Amino acid sequence: MTDVAALAGVSAQTVSRVAREEPTVxxxxxxxxxxxxxxxxxxxxxxxxxxxxxxxxxxGMIAHRLARTGESRTVEAVVEAAQAEGYTVTLVDIASPxxxxxxxxxxxxxxxxxDGLIIIRAESATPDTLALPSHLPVVVSDSRxxxxxxxxxxxxxxxxxxxxxxxxxxxxxxxxHLAGPADSTPARQREESWRSAxxxxxxxxxxxxxxxWTAASGHDAGAALAADPEATAVFAANDEMAAGLVRALHExxxxxxxxxxVVGFDGIELSAQLWPPLTTVEQDFGEIGRQLVDLLxxxxxxxxxxxxxxxxxPVRLVERQSTAPxxx
Amino acid sequence: MTDVAALAGVSAQTVSRVAREEPTVxxxxxxxxxxxxxxxxxxxxxxxxxxxxxxxxxxGMIAHRLARTGESRTVEAVVEAAQAEGYTVTLVDIASPxxxxxxxxxxxxxxxxxDGLIIIRAESATPDTLALPSHLPVVVSDSRxxxxxxxxxxxxxxxxxxxxxxxxxxxxxxxxHLAGPADSTPARQREESWRSAxxxxxxxxxxxxxxxWTAASGHDAGAALAADPEATAVFAANDEMAAGLVRALHExxxxxxxxxxVVGFDGIELSAQLWPPLTTVEQDFGEIGRQLVDLLxxxxxxxxxxxxxxxxxPVRLVERQSTAPxxx
DNA sequence: ACCAGAAATGTTTGCGTAAACAGTCGGCGG
DNA sequence: CCGCCGACTGTTTACGCAAACATTTCTGGT
Numbered sequence: 109m110t111d112v113a114a115l116a117g118v119s120a121q122t123v124s125r126v127a128r129e130e131p132t133v134x135x136x137x138x139x140x141x142x143x144x145x146x147x148x149x150x151x152x153x154x155x156x157x158x159x160x161x162x163x164x165x166x167x168g169m170i171a172h173r174l175a176r177t178g179e180s181r182t183v184e185a186v187v188e189a190a191q192a193e194g195y196t197v198t199l200v201d202i203a204s205p206x207x208x209x210x211x212x213x214x215x216x217x218x219x220x221x222x223d224g225l226i227i228i229r230a231e232s233a234t235p236d237t238l239a240l241p242s243h244l245p246v247v248v249s250d251s252r253x254x255x256x257x258x259x260x261x262x263x264x265x266x267x268x269x270x271x272x273x274x275x276x277x278x279x280x281x282x283x284x285h286l287a288g289p290a291d292s293t294p295a296r297q298r299e300e301s302w303r304s305a306x307x308x309x310x311x312x313x314x315x316x317x318x319x320x321w322t323a324a325s326g327h328d329a330g331a332a333l334a335a336d337p338e339a340t341a342v343f344a345a346n347d348e349m350a351a352g353l354v355r356a357l358h359e360x361x362x363x364x365x366x367x368x369x370v371v372g373f374d375g376i377e378l379s380a381q382l383w384p385p386l387t388t389v390e391q392d393f394g395e396i397g398r399q400l401v402d403l404l405x406x407x408x409x410x411x412x413x414x415x416x417x418x419x420x421x422p423v424r425l426v427e428r429q430s431t432a433p434x435x436x
Numbered sequence: 437m438t439d440v441a442a443l444a445g446v447s448a449q450t451v452s453r454v455a456r457e458e459p460t461v462x463x464x465x466x467x468x469x470x471x472x473x474x475x476x477x478x479x480x481x482x483x484x485x486x487x488x489x490x491x492x493x494x495x496g497m498i499a500h501r502l503a504r505t506g507e508s509r510t511v512e513a514v515v516e517a518a519q520a521e522g523y524t525v526t527l528v529d530i531a532s533p534x535x536x537x538x539x540x541x542x543x544x545x546x547x548x549x550x551d552g553l554i555i556i557r558a559e560s561a562t563p564d565t566l567a568l569p570s571h572l573p574v575v576v577s578d579s580r581x582x583x584x585x586x587x588x589x590x591x592x593x594x595x596x597x598x599x600x601x602x603x604x605x606x607x608x609x610x611x612x613h614l615a616g617p618a619d620s621t622p623a624r625q626r627e628e629s630w631r632s633a634x635x636x637x638x639x640x641x642x643x644x645x646x647x648x649w650t651a652a653s654g655h656d657a658g659a660a661l662a663a664d665p666e667a668t669a670v671f672a673a674n675d676e677m678a679a680g681l682v683r684a685l686h687e688x689x690x691x692x693x694x695x696x697x698v699v700g701f702d703g704i705e706l707s708a709q710l711w712p713p714l715t716t717v718e719q720d721f722g723e724i725g726r727q728l729v730d731l732l733x734x735x736x737x738x739x740x741x742x743x744x745x746x747x748x749x750p751v752r753l754v755e756r757q758s759t760a761p762x763x764x
Numbered sequence: 765a766c767c768a769g770a771a772a773t774g775t776t777t778g779c780g781t782a783a784a785c786a787g788t789c790g791g792c793g794g
Numbered sequence: 795c796c797g798c799c800g801a802c803t804g805t806t807t808a809c810g811c812a813a814a815c816a817t818t819t820c821t822g823g824t
Contacts, residue, residue: 109780109781110780118803118804119803119804119805120781120782120804121781121782121783121804121805122802122803122804124780124781124782125782125803127781132801132802132803133802133803134801134802134803137802149571152780152781153487153779153780153781154548154549155483155486155492155549155779155780155781156483156487156779156780156782156809157780157781157782158483158486158549158781158809159481159483159484159487159779159780159781159808159810159811160780160781160782160783160808160809161781161782162809164483164549166526166549173512174508174512175505175508175511175512177503179508180502180507180508180511181503183502183503183508183527184501184502184529187502187527187528187529191528191529196526196527196548197526197527197528198494198524198525198527199511199515199524199525199526199527200515200524200525201512201516201519220482220494220524221482221483221486221492221494221549243477322705323705323706323708323709324708326709327709348709351706351709351710352709354709354711355709355710355713377650377651378651378676378679378706380651380652381651381654381676381679381680381682381683381710382683382709382710382711383683383686383710385683437810437811438810446773446774447773447774447775448774448810448811448812449773449774449775449811449812449813450772450773450774452810452811452812453773453812455811456812460771460772460773461773462771462772465772465773480811481810481811483809483810483811484779484809484810484812485811485812486779487779487780487781487809487810487811488778488779488810488811488812488813489779489811489812490779
């Protein structure tokens with residue numbers, strides 16, 4: 109900055125004014141300064157600015173396994189929404205969703221240059237195990253934190269219920285469930301909602317088959333389900349597992365949907381390309397991302413107290429060709 | 437920091453020493469200081485540190501549509517590799533891969549607190565249109581920048597050749613190509629390599645069908661290909677389009693692989709779950725991410741000049757059940 | 765007990781920026 | 795033609811931290 113000032117024949121303060129486009133600089137001077145900045149390749153030092161201003165223009169985001177569809181779509185939406193508000197996003201991926209790793213990630217990130225923190229799918233962390241720096245605004249996409257931090261989440265319960273009711277409505281006696289890992293909050297919510305929807309309809313509740321979100325685990329589970337002639341309808345906790353399940357059914361010679369109907373969850377892009385195209389509960393990841401950023405920035409900028417806020421983003425059942433009435 | 441120093445009854449410098457875990461502080465003192473830090477919720481201010489040190493411990497990453505499989509896997513790998521080296525990653529998503537938007541993103545990011553920049557899939561940007569701040573270390577995952585910036589890329593040509601040769605080896609007379617968008621460098625490389633592999637084998641080169649990477653575009657293209665009885669083997673430029681293509685073939689009553697063999701590219705998780713499981717050219721995104729970080733940090737830390745470096749990461753043809761010899 | 769030298773701690777300074785305050789200059793009314 | 799006002803521009807200072815240098819407090823050996 110000093111060099112620019114010298115070259116333009118002005119003071120450093122004037123350079124600063126030009127850099128920030130203050131209107132109180134005479135145009136002729138500004139032109140000269142800009143030319144000098146150009147020539148010297150000057151760029152304002154953000155660390156110094158952050159030090160001066162006391163904030164960074166950056167939000168942190170913690171995620172686990174961010175190449176997964178739900179994660180990456182949320183990340184994309186968050187980045188876009190944050191950018192639209194003039195913030196950048198710094199990302200940390202945690203090794204596992206275990207409390208210890210989450211805390212380590214928070215510790216690392218809270219020493220970073222961030223004004224606020226977005227935690228997505230910190231599935232197994234609990235408010236107690238999460239040692240957050242005081243006064244750091246936080247939003248979470250996991251409802252376990254309701255009452256501790258503002259949260260945004262898809263309507264897991266509603267989606268699961270819609271899936272079960274759709275299958276029951278088709279005439280199936282009951283609906284099997286291919287659940288997600290037991291330590292995942294969304295997985296548990298989907299499972300509980302599946303159970304209560306069955307109970308409410310007076311249907312029997314079959315044993316849960318559990319996977320770990322991966323397609324491979326869905327494929328394993330599918331082998332078991334395919335052997336059970338009673339299983340005519342399956343609600344899978346996500347689309348990847350549903351894809352593995354469908355493949356296992358194909359391999360077992362069971363037709364989808366003639367022999368077995370399958371419903372997924374998430375609405376990933378490829379769900380429409382499976383054979384048959386998968387009926388699924390579609391989440392609006394874009395909206396989730398936008399809400400997360402909105403809630404966070406309201407705390408950062410306006411110092412709002414949003415503790416008890418819990419935004420539920422609606423989901424939508426998309427009926428495709430993987431569901432049909434059972435064989436008579 | 438001053439408050440902590442006062443509370444612990446030491447100087448600010450000693451607090452700094454404890455914060456950085458310098459070994460020259462007596463343990464008894466360190467304990468007192470740590471207690472004070474704890475009580476006051478003190479956290480070192482990174483902006484001030486960055487200002488003092490002259491670097492940020494952060495790398496920037498520019499990507500486009502980062503929810504796509506290849507992108508998100510690369511992002512995840514980069515984040516992990518950077519974390520392992522003690523760096524964090526700040527992300528910016530660009531609206532479109534057009535030169536103008538890329539430049540805007542670079543401009544935005546170069547004013548951020550970053551020590552280096554990773555550009556992935558800046559497909560249509562050219563070295564000229566990209567106004568980078570001078571002296572900012574850069575790596576690129578697009579070979580168009582070879583000679584301008586160090587680059588890392590999968591072996592596009594080798595992968596495409598392997599796909600074509602696999603199909604030809606199965607006995608197909610020729611191989612059709614479902615290409616990616618014309619403004620994408622990887623798409624062009626795959627297409628050119630497909631063409632030269634056919635020519636080298638003395639096979640005729642059918643007209644290219646072009647998609648835009650999405651499964652939907654693959655489905656559209658599939659409708660055309662399904663109507664052509666000459667098309668017994670198709671090499672799709674990515675797995676998403678291959679999935680759409682396979683679905684279109686199913687809908688047209690053409691069997692895969694009995695009537696038409698299909699090979700994809702990327703090796704996304706769901707490629708193994710399609711029906712039939714997709715033969716594809718698998719990229720090692722993890723390795724690409726690690727190489728990107730390695731190349732970048734060598735410039736950042738050691739000030740190495742890596743201009744002409746171009747690391748090619750091998751790909752691997754994974755044979756599954758979507759390919760077979762043509763009907764006699 | 766005394767001293768040299770090592771260990772521990774304190775003081776000064778500057779990193780690049782922008783707010784607050786202090787000039788300087790030109791033009792206009794009287 | 796003087797003085798005052800507003801438009802510009804310059805000077806001083808502090809943001810929080812850590813390197814460099816200065817000073818104090820311990821060691822252990824005699």
